Amino acid sequence: xxxxxxxxxxxxxxxxxxxxxxxxxxxxxxxxxxxxxxxxxxxxxxxxxxxxxxxxxxxxxxxxxxxxxxxxxxxxxxxxxxxxxxxxxxxxxxxxxxxxxxxxxxxxxxxxxxxxxxxxxxxxxxxxxxxxxxxxxxxxxxxxxxxxxxxxxxxxxxxxxxxxxxxxxxxxxxxxxxxxxxxxxxxxxxxxxxxxxxxxxxxxxxxxxxxxxxxxxxxxxxxxxxxxxxxxxxxxxxxxxxxxxx
Numbered sequence: 001x002x003x004x005x006x007x008x009x010x011x012x013x014x015x016x017x018x019x020x021x022x023x024x025x026x027x028x029x030x031x032x033x034x035x036x037x038x039x040x041x042x043x044x045x046x047x048x049x050x051x052x053x054x055x056x057x058x059x060x061x062x063x064x065x066x067x068x069x070x071x072x073x074x075x076x077x078x079x080x081x082x083x084x085x086x087x088x089x090x091x092x093x094x095x096x097x098x099x100x101x102x103x104x105x106x107x108x109x110x111x112x113x114x115x116x117x118x119x120x121x122x123x124x125x126x127x128x129x130x131x132x133x134x135x136x137x138x139x140x141x142x143x144x145x146x147x148x149x150x151x152x153x154x155x156x157x158x159x160x161x162x163x164x165x166x167x168x169x170x171x172x173x174x175x176x177x178x179x180x181x182x183x184x185x186x187x188x189x190x191x192x193x194x195x196x197x198x199x200x201x202x203x204x205x206x207x208x209x210x211x212x213x214x215x216x217x218x219x220x221x222x223x224x225x226x227x228x229x230x231x232x233x234x235x236x237x238x239x240x241x242x243x244x245x246x
Contacts, residue, residue, distance in 0.1 A: 003196065010039055011200045018204025021057050022162075023211055027146035028057070029139075030115065034108055034231035038238065041097070043193065044104070044143045055173040056201035061166035070160075074168045076125045077132030077149065081172040082179075084136025089179035091141045101239025104142045108232035111138075111147040112225055123152045123164075132168070140176040145169075 003011065017032025036043035062069065095103060121127055131148040139145020149168060153161040 001196065006039060007196055010036060010043065011197060013039070014197045014200030015204040015207070018057055018201050019208045019211070022061070022205050022208035027111075027144075027150060029142075029144035029146050030108065030111055030225075030228040031231075033143045034104070034228070034235050037101075037104060038231065038234050055169060056198070057205060058166040058168075058170040058173070060201075060205050061162060062170050065163045065166070069163050069167055071167055073123065074128065074164050077128040077135070077168050078171050078175075080129040080132035081136035081139075081168075082175050084133035085140045085172075085176040085179040086136075086182075088137040088140025088142075088176065089183040091137070092180070093183045098239045098242035100142075101235050101242065104144070105232045105234075105236030105239060107138055107142045107144050108228060108235065111144050112228050112232065114147045114151050115225065117151070120155075121152060123156065127152050132172070135168075136172065136176060139172070140179055145172075145176075 013032045013035045017028040020031050021028040033044055091103075092100065123131075131152045134148040135145040137145075138148065146165075146169075149165055150161075153165065156164075
């Protein structure tokens with residue numbers, strides 16, 4: 001399989017994003033999605049949503065932890081993601097390119113802000129329903145659907161959080177794909193992009209397991225959030241510039 005220079009850079013970004021998702025727990029959408037969008041808008045939200053934002057990694061986690069997963073607790077969030085994904089797909093096909101850039105960049109900044117907050121909330125059925133809807137809306141429209149659910153699970157044990165969010169995204173990401181297909185969203189059938197990014201999922205997951213025993217997660221969290229903020233500002237500037245020209 002031959003790669004151009006931009007495709008190799010995209011593969012490197014995906015590998016790093018999956019590593020972050022599996023190892024640090026902040027989420028692929030915060031770090032890699034905006035970098036991919038700046039590299040090529042075709043990567044967001046189509047192939048990124050289908051392949052990377054939770055699904056590829058979630059499949060690996062669920063297969064590895066299938067005997068200890070609690071599927072029942074996350075069902076309110078999964079069911080609520082369906083109408084949220086529909087609203088997100090409707091929003092996506094309604095917006096112009098520069099408007100989508102503003103929404104994407106704004107959602108990223110909000111996600112970074114939420115990642116640094118600590119609220120005394122728990123994953124109750126009502127909370128899971130609200131978070132699932134918000135995750136479907138943001139995840140389908142902007143590929144950044146993790147923060148609402150991560151906020152709900154921030155006081156839960158790390159392994160519980162990782163495993164139950166993996167279940168949520170394993171089922172929820174195809175729901176977003178179906179909603180985008182139903183609404184005719186862009187970049188959904190870019191199969192060559194998806195295939196070429198697949199090795200990054202496996203490599204990032206393997207690297208996360210290797211680094212698990214060698215580097216403390218919290219030591220890289222500030223750097224990841226800083227990169228996310230800078231990337232979000234870049235996306236916002238791209239949208240503002242396109243809006244002014246248009």
